Amino acid sequence: MKWAYSYLVEIQFLGFRFHGWQKQTNSMSLHEMMDKMLGFVLGKGIFKSLGMGRTDAKVSANRYYFQLFLNETINEELFLKAFNKNASQDLKAVKISIVSTDFNIIQSAKIKEYHYYFSFGTKNHPYSAPFLVGVLDDLDIEATFSAIRRQSTFGWDSSGLRAACLRCCFENVIFEPGG
Incomplete structure (x- = not known):
């Protein structure tokens, strides 16, 4: 039509x-x-x-x-x-x-930018579940970057990823009742 x-x-x-x-x-x-x-x-x-x-x-x-x-x-x-x-x-x-x-x-879409947010070391507050991937063990940031670079050689364009996105990691989430 x-x-x-x-x-x-x-x-x-x-x-x-x-x-x-x-x-x-x-x-x-x-x-x-x-x-x-x-x-x-x-x-x-x-x-x-x-x-x-x-x-x-x-x-x-x-x-x-x-x-x-x-x-x-x-x-x-x-x-x-x-x-x-x-x-x-x-x-x-x-x-x-x-x-x-x-x-x-x-x-017409020229650029697609993806942001990935990780935390590691402790369990996240449940409210963060839609936004943050929680890894209870230690997260090796350099190994993560290495894996992304390897994916790039197989045709996945990681140029849109910003280093700050993967470095935006939190060691723990602090929640203070009443504060």
């Missing part, structure tokens, strides 16, 4: 309860949940959404984009309000802008 209008929508999401972006059988995906919600906001069957790429299970995003195809223009401000009112608490639309229907979201 040829769509008359195309919008680029920036979203943020906490992916802890999702099995990635792409729709899947027998698993909840962010794309599936979002399309159901968009059906309430826009009406069933009058739109198509396409994400900028797949994500792994439980991946969160501070800046993720999807392309929204429609046959009618929308009021962008009202759309954002309706989206955020109907979206679950772990999903937020940040902005929307009209783009050419020839725009290809999958081919």
